[in-house]
Amino acid sequence: MNRVNQTNKTDFDELDDIFDEKEYEALEEELSYYLVKFPDEHKIDATIETLRQYVPDRKRQSPSVMERLVVIIKRAGTEITLVSKTYWIASTILFLLGYFIANQPNNDPLLTVVFLAPLPFIFGLLEVFKGREHGLLEMELSCKFSAHEIILSRLFLIGVYNVTLNTVLTLSISSVTGRPLVEMLLKWFTPFTFFVAIALWLSMKFKGQVFVTTFLTLWLVLTVLVLSNNHWVAAFLNASLVLHLVFLGLGILLIGLQVRQLIKNYAIYEGGARFEVNY
Numbered sequence: 001m002n003r004v005n006q007t008n009k010t011d012f013d014e015l016d017d018i019f020d021e022k023e024y025e026a027l028e029e030e031l032s033y034y035l036v037k038f039p040d041e042h043k044i045d046a047t048i049e050t051l052r053q054y055v056p057d058r059k060r061q062s063p064s065v066m067e068r069l070v071v072i073i074k075r076a077g078t079e080i081t082l083v084s085k086t087y088w089i090a091s092t093i094l095f096l097l098g099y100f101i102a103n104q105p106n107n108d109p110l111l112t113v114v115f116l117a118p119l120p121f122i123f124g125l126l127e128v129f130k131g132r133e134h135g136l137l138e139m140e141l142s143c144k145f146s147a148h149e150i151i152l153s154r155l156f157l158i159g160v161y162n163v164t165l166n167t168v169l170t171l172s173i174s175s176v177t178g179r180p181l182v183e184m185l186l187k188w189f190t191p192f193t194f195f196v197a198i199a200l201w202l203s204m205k206f207k208g209q210v211f212v213t214t215f216l217t218l219w220l221v222l223t224v225l226v227l228s229n230n231h232w233v234a235a236f237l238n239a240s241l242v243l244h245l246v247f248l249g250l251g252i253l254l255i256g257l258q259v260r261q262l263i264k265n266y267a268i269y270e271g272g273a274r275f276e277v278n279y
Contacts, residue, residue: 075153076160083127083157091120095165102173109173110237113188115223117166118195122215124158125203151262159196166192183241190244193251195219200258204265 039047098116102109128151170184177184202215226232 071149072153072156075149076157079153079157087123087127090123091161091165094119095169098169099172102169103176108233108237109177110179110184110187111227111233113166113169113173113184114191115219116169117162117188117192118199118219120165121158121162121192121196122199122212122219124162125199126212128154128158129203129207152259155259163189186241186244186248187237190248190251193248193255197251197254197258200255200262204258204262 094116098112101107101116102112166188167185170181170188174181174184198218199215202211205211206214226236
């Protein structure tokens with residue numbers, strides 16, 4: 001401590017030797033003639049606004065569509081392990097059931113695929129929204145992935161799996177129907193898009209069992225109405241491919257609108273508002 005005090009004292013002594021009080025007074029008197037006027041706030045703001053136009057805009061590099069798709073695919077790969085084994089088993093059972101029904105002599109194989117096609121996707125939506133069903137939505141949204149990445153990756157996973165199952169089923173019965181493969185794929189995929197759009201809309205209105213019950217009721221009523229009317233069946237099976245393509249485009253558009261609304265709802269939830277559905 002004495003050593004520190006001794007050092008400080010020595011430094012001050014050196015400053016006293018160098019410092020000349022008369023020179024300080026002369027410098028102070030000379031500087032007193034200089035008056036620095038600060039501009040008022042109005043002039044400062046005006047200057048900032050004038051110079052703002054010369055400041056280059058900060059370019060935000062938004063990811064391309066391909067980059068977003070790669071992110072969704074990678075995320076979907078991690079979601080595979082999070083999907084319940086019950087869903088995979090139930091979807092496989094539905095596939096085997098469809099194959100069995102399609103090969104029965106009195107049944108039309110194509111109609112079997114048409115009406116069974118949306119069922120695996122419907123049950124898959126329960127996996128998409130399982131965080132909401134179990135009250136873990138806030139926990140999911142607190143992860144580093146955004147809400148739309150989580151939802152889109154799950155929808156992508158369930159959709160690809162569902163389409164793959166239906167395509168394999170179509171290939172397995174193509175020899176029985178005698179129809180071109182492209183025609184068969186188009187005839188079940190067109191109504192499939194409308195079923196998916198309706199399911200997405202219902203999933204934002206109802207939860208869990210209520211959602212599944214509501215959709216299955218609509219699906220069953222529509223199936224019975226169509227199959228009980230031979231004219232409707234004939235009109236559907238004999239419709240031109242151009243007409244199917246038109247309705248396919250409309251169905252894909254409806255799916256896009258529902259997915260967009262779904263992402264918007266989750267974005268509102270992330271922003272602090274409540275995202276609720278009916279029971």
